[in-house]
Amino acid sequence: MLDLNEIRNNIDKIDSQLVELFEERMKLTTEVAEYKIETGKKVLDPAREKAKLESVKKLVKNPDNVHAIDDLFAQIMANSRKNQYMLLEKMGQTLREPYEAIDEINKKDCKVVYQGVPGAYSYAAMINFFGKDVDNFNVPTWRECMEAVKQGKADYAVLPIENSNAGIVADVYDLLQEYNNYIIAETYVKIEHLLLGLPGTDLENVTAVYSHPQGLMQCDRFLDTHKDWQRISQANTALAAKMIFQEHNKTHVAIASKEAAELYGLDILKSGITDQEGNTTRFVIVTNTRKFVKNAQKMSIVFETANEAGTLYNLLSHIIYNGLNMNKIESRPIEGNVEGKRWNFRFFVDFTGNIDDPRVMNALRGIEEEAESIKLLGNY
Incomplete structure (x- = not known):
């Protein structure tokens, strides 16, 4: 039997070779990316990757290693794609839509809508963010808030999105997906019943x-x-x-x-009749134009993916690969039982970052290329 130190030395030698070969492979994928930029070909080629995985699995001598090799090469190809997306962004081949960067939100010369009646917690959130003198009006439903912003009747809407005790406000998440309105800020209200x-x-x-x-x-x-x-x-x-x-x-x-x-x-x-202390509701401030405060540090997106093993992990890995911290993920069923999408879900994700950060651009690019759909909900 070999000495443990000798075994570890042999492993170190093999690992050194693996690193050298991996870097050589990544250099080749850079050349692939340059070719795709010139020809307009997409980075992700599912048929090619599937064929590649099948071919490398046939090289495996020990059947016990087949699954591990499949997983290893799937990750290698995923890292290759991420490298290619980074190069595409550096070369100016961005998919990002135009937006306006502003220094700060004008809280004085604006009109704000909220759901409920004066004295509601949405009203308190509005006062908390915009101040008592802001021009405002109220409507009965959250949908009417979104409509008012969409139609330009209000510059901003104040909507509850989650409570520390009760969880997410599902209907508001669905409205954020449905409307082309954007989160520009957030505020918190302590719920003191x-x-x-x-x-x-x-x-x-x-x-x-x-x-x-x-x-x-x-x-x-x-x-x-x-x-x-x-x-x-x-x-x-x-x-x-x-x-x-x-x-x-x-x-x-x-x-x-x-x-x-x-x-x-x-x-x-x-007073003090609430069961749990620290009960807090997070509200988002929504507008109808793609404008974001320059120093914003939170990204909110929603995407849809095929209901297949590994697809969610692969999409979230773009956030991890770029060194970004994911704060939250929520899933919502795709409404209406659309044929072919029954029991499929869309995922709402918050992560740290600014839209001008190359790491954020790379992550969004990767998700956009590989998800069935993606929507930027806001940078705030």
């Missing part, structure tokens, strides 16, 4: 509590101490507060925000 009532309300006499279903759920522990209260769902928390104001019934209370209390002249009957 308060028990609100008319001045002089006595908790001993309360019979019903109004709120959004999420508001009721997120205050479940507190409400369990008042099991005789009827829980009545409303479209949003601010509307619940508004109903208390309009009904003028001191036996009814609402779970809503501090802003709602101020707007409708309600007393804060009890």
Whole structure:
């Protein structure tokens, strides 16, 4: 039996040869990329790669190594493609669409739309980002927010995209895919539910509590101490507060925000009623033009891929290969059960980077070449 050190020395020699051969191979793929630039041929050639994998597997002597060789050469070819995409970008063969880079968002001379009514958390997010004096209006649905921006009735829309407790707002993700509107900024609002009532309300006499279903759920522990209260769902928390104001019934209370209390002249009957501390909602600021703040450091994209083994990994590897940090990935089913795409998914991905960074350009180029579709949602 060989000594362990001797075995390791032999492995080191082989590894040295592998590195030398790999670099020689990558040099050849650079020449391939130069040829493709001249001829206009696509980098990814699935038929060629499939044939190549089949041919190298036939060279394997030990059947136990077939799968490993298949995986190894798949990764080698993937790295070759990434090298070619980098060269294409350097040579000016970019697929990136034009955009406008701005120094900062003009928060004064603009019009903003939000969903809900004054005092809703979307209203609070708008005030948090644009200030109290911003010209604004509200609509009943998130879709109407997107339509208002699309049609130029508003410069910006404020939309909730995820909550630290409840997760993503799926309908907003779907709207971002559907509309050609772009995320230009984000803001966070701490969700601090308060028990609100008319001045002089006595908790001993309360019979019903109004709120959004999420508001009721997120205050479940507190409400369990008042099991005789009827829980009545409303479209949003601010509307619940508004109903208390309009009904003028001191036996009814609402779970809503501090802003709602101020707007409708309600007393804060009890604070700290949320089950979990740190409940926060992330909101995105959306506009209808491809413009991004120059120092933006977050990219949001959505792409679709074939429902085949390894395809998602291969697409995400473009982000990893370029040294970018992926912050988030969410999957959403492709709606409508389109023939041939049943149970296929689209993937929403956030990662760090600026659209002018060559690493970001390379990653986007690779995903665009290999995904079934890709859309840039924003750089912010």
